[in-house]
Amino acid sequence: MGVLLVGGTLWGTGGAADILLEDGVIAAIGAPPHEPVKTIDVTGMLVLPGLVEAHCHLDKTLYGGPWVPHTAGDALADRIAHDLDRRAELGVPDVDRITALLGTMSDFGTTAVRSHTDVDPIVGLRGIEAVTEAADRLADRVSVQQVAFPQHGILTKPGTEQLLDQALAGGVEVIGGIDPAGMDRDPVRHLDVVFGLADRHGAAVDIHLHDGGSLGAWELGLIAERTKTLSLGGRVAVSHAYAFGGMSDRDSDALAETLADAGVAIVTGAVYDFPVPPVKKLQAAGVRVACGHDGIRDLWGPFGSGDMLERARQVAYRSTFRRDDDIELALHAATYGGRELLGLPAEPLGVGSPADLVVVDVPTAAEAVVTVPERHLVIKAGNPVGGVGS
Amino acid sequence: MGVLLVGGTLWGTGGAADILLEDGVIAAIGAPPHEPVKTIDVTGMLVLPGLVEAHCHLDKTLYGGPWVPHTAGDALADRIAHDLDRRAELGVPDVDRITALLGTMSDFGTTAVRSHTDVDPIVGLRGIEAVTEAADRLADRVSVQQVAFPQHGILTKPGTEQLLDQALAGGVEVIGGIDPAGMDRDPVRHLDVVFGLADRHGAAVDIHLHDGGSLGAWELGLIAERTKTLSLGGRVAVSHAYAFGGMSDRDSDALAETLADAGVAIVTGAVYDFPVPPVKKLQAAGVRVACGHDGIRDLWGPFGSGDMLERARQVAYRSTFRRDDDIELALHAATYGGRELLGLPAEPLGVGSPADLVVVDVPTAAEAVVTVPERHLVIKAGNPVGGVGS
Numbered sequence: 138m139g140v141l142l143v144g145g146t147l148w149g150t151g152g153a154a155d156i157l158l159e160d161g162v163i164a165a166i167g168a169p170p171h172e173p174v175k176t177i178d179v180t181g182m183l184v185l186p187g188l189v190e191a192h193c194h195l196d197k198t199l200y201g202g203p204w205v206p207h208t209a210g211d212a213l214a215d216r217i218a219h220d221l222d223r224r225a226e227l228g229v230p231d232v233d234r235i236t237a238l239l240g241t242m243s244d245f246g247t248t249a250v251r252s253h254t255d256v257d258p259i260v261g262l263r264g265i266e267a268v269t270e271a272a273d274r275l276a277d278r279v280s281v282q283q284v285a286f287p288q289h290g291i292l293t294k295p296g297t298e299q300l301l302d303q304a305l306a307g308g309v310e311v312i313g314g315i316d317p318a319g320m321d322r323d324p325v326r327h328l329d330v331v332f333g334l335a336d337r338h339g340a341a342v343d344i345h346l347h348d349g350g351s352l353g354a355w356e357l358g359l360i361a362e363r364t365k366t367l368s369l370g371g372r373v374a375v376s377h378a379y380a381f382g383g384m385s386d387r388d389s390d391a392l393a394e395t396l397a398d399a400g401v402a403i404v405t406g407a408v409y410d411f412p413v414p415p416v417k418k419l420q421a422a423g424v425r426v427a428c429g430h431d432g433i434r435d436l437w438g439p440f441g442s443g444d445m446l447e448r449a450r451q452v453a454y455r456s457t458f459r460r461d462d463d464i465e466l467a468l469h470a471a472t473y474g475g476r477e478l479l480g481l482p483a484e485p486l487g488v489g490s491p492a493d494l495v496v497v498d499v500p501t502a503a504e505a506v507v508t509v510p511e512r513h514l515v516i517k518a519g520n521p522v523g524g525v526g527s
Numbered sequence: 528m529g530v531l532l533v534g535g536t537l538w539g540t541g542g543a544a545d546i547l548l549e550d551g552v553i554a555a556i557g558a559p560p561h562e563p564v565k566t567i568d569v570t571g572m573l574v575l576p577g578l579v580e581a582h583c584h585l586d587k588t589l590y591g592g593p594w595v596p597h598t599a600g601d602a603l604a605d606r607i608a609h610d611l612d613r614r615a616e617l618g619v620p621d622v623d624r625i626t627a628l629l630g631t632m633s634d635f636g637t638t639a640v641r642s643h644t645d646v647d648p649i650v651g652l653r654g655i656e657a658v659t660e661a662a663d664r665l666a667d668r669v670s671v672q673q674v675a676f677p678q679h680g681i682l683t684k685p686g687t688e689q690l691l692d693q694a695l696a697g698g699v700e701v702i703g704g705i706d707p708a709g710m711d712r713d714p715v716r717h718l719d720v721v722f723g724l725a726d727r728h729g730a731a732v733d734i735h736l737h738d739g740g741s742l743g744a745w746e747l748g749l750i751a752e753r754t755k756t757l758s759l760g761g762r763v764a765v766s767h768a769y770a771f772g773g774m775s776d777r778d779s780d781a782l783a784e785t786l787a788d789a790g791v792a793i794v795t796g797a798v799y800d801f802p803v804p805p806v807k808k809l810q811a812a813g814v815r816v817a818c819g820h821d822g823i824r825d826l827w828g829p830f831g832s833g834d835m836l837e838r839a840r841q842v843a844y845r846s847t848f849r850r851d852d853d854i855e856l857a858l859h860a861a862t863y864g865g866r867e868l869l870g871l872p873a874e875p876l877g878v879g880s881p882a883d884l885v886v887v888d889v890p891t892a893a894e895a896v897v898t899v900p901e902r903h904l905v906i907k908a909g910n911p912v913g914g915v916g917s
Contacts, residue, residue, distance in 0.1 A: 204894045207849040409847040410803065438849045439897050440840075450830075457799040459597040459828045504594045507829050 140492075140519060141170055144180030147486045148468075148502050156184060158492040158519040166488055177521065179496050182513055183505060185468070186486055187248025187493035188445035189475020192343075192376050192404045192429030195252040195271070195281070196230040196264035200434045200443070201237030207439055213347070217289060220436045221259065229436070230264045235271035238433060238443055243278040244523050245444040246495030246512045249479055250279060251429070253286035253313055253343070253376075256304055258296040265304050278515075278522045282479050284343050286313035291330050292321045298330055305338035314344035317359075318352055324359060332363055335372070341480070342373040343404070346380065349412075353380025357392060361399035370400020374427070374478055378403050382412025389415055393422035402478050405470070406431040406448070407455040409438075416456050417466055420474075427474040428452050428467070445471050446497075446509045453506055461503035468506050492519035496526070530882075530909060531560055534570030537876045538858075538892050546574060548882040551908040556878055567911065569886050572903055573895060575858070576876055577638025577883035578835035579865020582733075582766050582794045582819030585642040585661070585671070586620040586654035590824045590833070591627030597829055603737070607679060610826045611649065619826070620654045625661035628823060628833055633668040634913050635834040636885030636902045639869055640669060641819070643676035643703055643733070643766075646694050648686040655694050668905075668912045672869050674733050676703035681720050682711045688720055695728035704734035707749075708742055714749060722753055725762070731870070732763040733794070736770065739802075743770025747782060751789035760790020764817070764868055768793050772802025779805055783812035792868050795860070796821040796838070797845040799828075806846050807856055810864075817864040818842050818857070835861050836887075836899050843896055851893035858896050882909035886916070 139159035146153045147166070157165040157174065197220070199205050205227065209219030223229075242250060254264040265283060272281035285304035291297045291314070305312060314331040317324035335342045344360060346353055357380060364373040375396075381389055393415070396403065402425035407413045419426050430448055433441030446468075453467035476483035482491055496514035497505050515523035529549035536543045537556070547555040547564065587610070589595050595617065599609030613619075632640060644654040655673060662671035675694035681687050681704070695702060702724045707717035725732045734750060736743055747770060754763040765786075771779055783805070786793065792815035797803045809816050820838055823831030836858075843857035866873035872881055886904035887895050905913035 204891060206851045206891075206893065209849070410845045413800065439854075439893070440844055442898075454830055455800045459599070461596040464829070501594060501596075503596065503829070508832075 139164065139170060139172070139174040140516070140521065141174040141176045142184060142496070143176055143178045145182050145184040145496060147184050148186070149485050153181070158516065161518040162492050163486065163488055163490045177514065177526070179514065181500070182496050182498045183500065183502065184486070185495050185497065185502065185505065186472040186476065187495055187515070187517065188246045188471050189427065189479065190242055190247050190250040190429050190445050191427035191475040191478050192406055192431055193250060193252050194254070194432050194435060195235045195238060195250070195268050196254045197435040197437065198234050198238045198433055199227060199229070199436070200241070201234050204439075209436070216437055221289070223436055224260070227436070230260070230267035232267045232270045235268055236274050239271055239275050239279055239281070241443040242445070243275065243515060243517070244512070245446065246515045246524070247443070247445050248279055248493035248495070248515070248517050249475065249481060250281045251284060251311070251343070251475075251479055252281060253284040253345070255288045256285045256297065256300045257287065257289050257294055258300065261300060262304055262307070265307070265309060277520070278517050282311060283309045284311040284313040285309045286345075287315060290315065290321045291327055292323055301334055305334055305340050309340070311341045311343050312338070314342070316346060316348045317344070318356055319348040324356055328359060328363055332367060332369075335369065336367065342369065344375050346375050346378050349379045349382060353378070354384065354388065354392060356380070358395060361395045361401050364401050365399040373400065374402040374404050376404040377408070377411070378405070378414045379412050381414040389418060393419050393424055397423035402427060404429060404478065405452060407451045413452065413455045416452065416470060417458070417463060420466055420469070425474055425477045426470045427478040428470045444509065446505060450506050450509055461501060464503040464506050468502050493517055496524065529554065529560060529562070529564040530906070530911065531564040531566045532574065532886070533566055533568045535572050535574040535886060537574045538576070539875050543570070548906065548909040552882050553876065553878055553880045567904065567916070569904065571890070572886050572888045573890065573892065574876070575885050575887065575892065575895065576862040576866065577885055577905070577907065578636045578861055579817065579869065580632055580637045580640040580819050580835050581817035581865040581868050582796055582821055583640065583642050584644070584822050584825060585625045585628060585640070585658050586644045587825040587827065588624050588628045588823055589617060589619070589826070590631070591624050599826070606827055611679070613826055614650070617826070620650070620657035622657045622660045625658055626664050629661055629665050629669055629671070631833040632835070633665065633905060633907070634902070635836065636905045636914070637833070637835050638669055638883035638885070638905070638907050639672070639865065639871060641672045641674060641701070641733070641865075641869055643674040643735070645678045646675045646687065646690045647677065647679050647684055648690065651690060652694055652697070655697070655699060667910070668907050672701060673699045674701040674703040675699045676735075677705060680705065680711045681717055682713055691724055695724055695730050699730070701731045701733050702728070704732070706736060706738045707734070708746055709738040714746055718749060718753055722757060725759065726757065732759065734765050736765050736768050739769045739772060743768070744774065744778065744782060746770070748785060751785045751791050754791050755789040763790065764792040764794050766794040767798070767801070768795070768804045769802050771804040779808060783809050783814055787813035792817060794819060794868065795842060797841045803842065803845045806842065806860060807848070807853060810856055810859070815864055815867045816860045817868040818860045834899065836895060840896050840899055851891060854893040854896050858892050883907055886914065
């Protein structure tokens with residue numbers, strides 16, 4: 138049986154209409170249904186695409202457990218050592234905690250998630266398995282795509298490459314990477330491994346790049362070159378891309394064009410005080426931009442709520458977006474940009490669009506981002522799965 | 528009749544105790560009351576000082592009215608022109624909107640506010656009067672201290688100095704200033720006027736300083752020198768102080784020492800993508816640090832909720848504070864730091880402290896900042912005035 142959303146306004150369309158959901162998609166807009174449906178009154182409300190959490194680390198989370206005071210030092214190396222030291226002690230990864238966090242994400246209207254899952258010789262594939270198990274439990278509420286993520290390096294952690302290979306052979310859809318220069322100390326060989334695995338398994342690529350300044354900018358160029366050479370446009374993303382911070386306008390213009398031409402997406406979290414890539418410029422240049430929380434309540438830091446509308450607000454705020462149309466760019470990143478990143482249909486909401494939706498009782502998308510209202514309805518594959526009005 | 532908070536834990540003390548509030552102060556801790564009291568069970572909850580909004584612009588707010596899409600251009604000059612153009616059209620200042628925002632601030636546990644109110648030849652003292660009227664309406668819930676603020680310059684807007692003089696003569700406690708170099712083009716003469724008015728009226732000083740780089744750093748030094756010469760230590764603050772952004776550690780160490788020595792406070796909002804002054808370094812050097820939202824839902828931008836716990840989280844997040852004790856520094860700024868700035872008693876909560884309090888149902892202060900829980904109880908001058916448990 139279908140669902141009829143009565144009197145809702147699809148984001149980006151002119152006015153209110155009845156929206157019929159059937160077989161997991163928007164089946165009709167404004168037309169009376171042919172058969173009995175469940176009707177839900179959303180008069181005057183705004184219907185958005187389901188939110189997409191495009192960069193998180195579900196496997197690391199302590200969410201739902203007691204507060205764990207952060208004890209790592211301030212340097213990146215401190216946090217890596219701290220993570221390795223305390224992971225086992227705290228029972229990370231934990232399927233129940235991952236499930237709790239995924240449930241919260243769904244409550245906040247997230248319908249699809251890309252999660253970077255640690256793969257290393259100590260944890261092996263246990264993280265991948267734990268996230269898979271949690272995702273299976275909540276499969277009717279949220280889709281989860283994993284990235285096999287070499288958090289502690291590939292070249293510098295022998296055995297990791299084989300494990301990444303196993304993860305991809307086992308069905309993981311995306312191969313990760315991390316600071317090919319800054320962490321793994323050999324950018325070309327690092328990218329050889331990452332892109333080699335992508336090629337062998339038909340996997341997408343999503344590389345953490347914290348390296349800043351001219352080093353990070355050069356690596357972005359390297360990734361774009363390789364993407365273009367291998368015709369992997371649309372299948373490659375760089376997460377964080379802090380190298381945009383402090384870059385001249387001329388350099389970032391040129392880099393945006395290079396990324397757009399190669400088909401490399403950028404994923405930002407507007408994390409802590411790190412630079413936020415120039416969302417508006419990138420989108421204008423044709424670069425897909427998505428966003429996510431990064432860590433949520435884990436050994437890397439205690440912050441994060443799982444609410445992607447709040448995260449879109451942070452992206453808008455850090456981008457100094459003030460006008461409605463600018464603020465909507467951040468929501469675009471948190472919805473359509475994420476869908477594109479995950480390889481999901483990403484056309485503007487209309488007949489045929491996936492019925493992964495979130496309904497909020499505010500008149501405009503900009504107001505939704507700024508005020509972060511409660512979710513009235515969360516819909517996954519055409520079925521109401523959450524929200525205060527469900 | 529007094530109020531007995533049963534089983535609460537005062538922030539910074541060892542454990543739970545009964546807390547007796549009488550005559551607007553904490554009258555006793557752990558001792559049974561001598562006379563009948565109203566008891567409120569806060570077992571296991573954390574009792575914090577009332578939050579202090581140390582930098583906002585109540586007079587400018589559109590809060591409580593319909594959403595007003597932002598229409599200004601991107602440059603500061605655009606926003607100033609936009610503000611002047613649309614202020615009258617939108618009925619700014621408006622006592623009802625100011626009252627609505629103050630009420631929301633109180634709901635979120637704010638018990639004291641410093642608000643910078645525009646004073647210029649067009650609006651005259653109407654902003655001051657509107658804020659005074661709104662503050663009078665809510666005097667039993669929140670204290671408001673105004674800054675007579677020359678938003679559009681002093682030297683460059685003839686007539687402003689006389690209006691500032693009138694405002695202070697009429698009871699406004701603080702004289703503001705703004706970018707003595709960048710806006711008013713004559714830093715020494717600007718400070719002559721500001722400090723001259725402070726001297727004549729016994730007013731405190733709070734200067735907006737957006738000027739960055741070496742110019743802003745030099746102005747900070749100028750303000751510190753003048754504060755020291757005039758023995759105004761503890762009565763002078765600089766808001767924003769973006770000049771700390773990109774400053775070398777050596778330079779910011781020296782500047783922190785200069786500010787501490789002169790008794791100049793720093794107020795930050797962690798606003799948009801502007802630099803956040805080094806909160807931990809400043810506090811360690813003995814500089815008072817307070818924080819506030821800056822604009823909330825006004826012609827300068829649509830953001831801001833009025834929740835100072837959320838704002839403390841933003842300060843902590845932008846400061847990349849991860850450890851509990853670091854995160855608590857942001858809460859310190861949003862409570863004790865604000866009390867100091869406003870000239871209120873700011874000793875750690877104990878017998879004799881003002882009974883301006885907020886109670887949250889989380890075990891630790893760091894968790895309160897990170898999770899921004901609902902306010903269980905808001906207490907002003909010993910009286911419960913809000914919170915879900917009131």
